[in-house]
Amino acid sequence: MAGVILIIAAGLAGYWLFPDNLALLTRVIAVALLVLSLDLITGYCGVASLGQASLFGAGAYAAGIACVNGVTEPVTLVAIGAVAGAMAGLLMGTIMLRAHGLAQLVLSIAIVQLFHEAANKASAYTGGSDGLAGLMVSPLFGVFEFDLWGRTAYLFGLALLVVVFVVLKFIVSSPFGMLCRGIKQDPVRIRAMGSYVFPVLLKMFVISGAVAGTGGALAAISTQVVGLDSVSFELSANALVMLVLGGLGTLYGALVGTVIFMGFEHVVSAINPFHWMTMVGALLIAVVLAAPGGLTGLYETLLGTGKRAKGGRT
């Protein structure tokens, strides 16, 4: 509960402190949803993926295509994005869970490349490399217009993030979530206890897809354009970096990693437009070497509460 209040407080503080950067902050929320979705399968289930943007892009394109075809109500668009993401998660999980380890990682890269290529080729529906433009979203609840400054989009995104976070907290704390953590630690033991591993992981992939799809739909609604970057390998890789930076398997780590990474990227790229990537790289190396458990792991260690991290893989 305290964590949720903290997220709301930080979100509202961002609204008041950075009124000229609400578009960026909304993008941070959308990407945070993507990183949260990755945390579900990587942090809680131990399935590493470099193709998570497939699910994000599926949600973004589904919402975008629905919007240009007359479905303009934002909550409905988010629901469409979530369903599309869940379906993409089902497909991705069905393929990826047939393999293990490195082969699984390679499959995830292949999947995101295929999604990217499909979005590029289906230009009649997606706009191809030009992107899908012309999204005219109706006012939220028929009242709140999506204004030029991005206030409505930001507050809508913040509300979405809070709802998704609460739902995910419930899921990862449930017996299903515990089973996922058990699978991550020792799938052989889980099988020997009479549980089936594949359906459990597949279910988590579907949930993960719904969350990523929600993020994609939010990005589409807020920017009113969907580009190929929303289904790119680069976005997938960045999401994994943000998760590692924040810390796996805590949900909070996904949020912290996203905010720190995107905030740092924004600030440093403004200070030094030529070498900002070098500084981002240096930050990552420093965090990974100094805090293998990510920033949340470091925080817990400093507070002496890093019990889960000390227990090995979380």
Add this chain to the structure above:
Amino acid sequence: MPAASLDVRQLSAGYGPTIVLEDVSFSVPSGARLSILGRNGMGKTTLLSTLMGLNRRYSGEILVGGADIASLKSSERARRGVGLVPQTRDIFRSLTVEENLIVGIKDRPRSVIQEAYEMFPRLHERRGNLGWQLSGGEQQMLSTARTILGRPSVLLLDEPLEGLAPVICEELMAAFTRLASSGEMTILLVEQRLESALDFAESVLILERGRIAWQGTSEALRADQGLVEHYIGVGSLH
């Protein structure tokens, strides 16, 4: 799930091309206890792993309650009533005691966890602690309780007393004896401590290089010091 008989017929198993168990046959009646003895490396752990479906079986049958489970995966075997408490304990180190137990109850209501706490009150005291924070004895209690909550009809215990303090061993053996006395499960115990193994079970099986070297009652083995020294080691029985 009530206790079930276990019949193993001409079982051969191993790892990759290496045959560890060869032509092993024995029967345990429903609700009975069997101790499996032998020196290190003779195939005791491999036998239990093979019964659980965790390593490769080359040939032979494994019948639980008359049904052949030899071709089933480990998850199916567990659902048919086979439960293994492994030598390595394999508790989930990053989950709390209670979370470990919840993972073990499968489709049963969460309230059945009380059964585990009644069996091992120490687990109740430490229910909020993470797996890695437990002592070896507590980890063994947790591993045992987690398996038992799955209501196995055939329980396989692989060296549960290894490396534990005598007082913890007594506590664990008392719990195993209570379980066995309830008649709700057939129990196979692999144990290096000969006295404990003989006190626990009515019958004994000795493995020597992957084959059954001797089968009989605990009393018969206890009375034959020469047999003990030959197969298990000098001074094992006091």
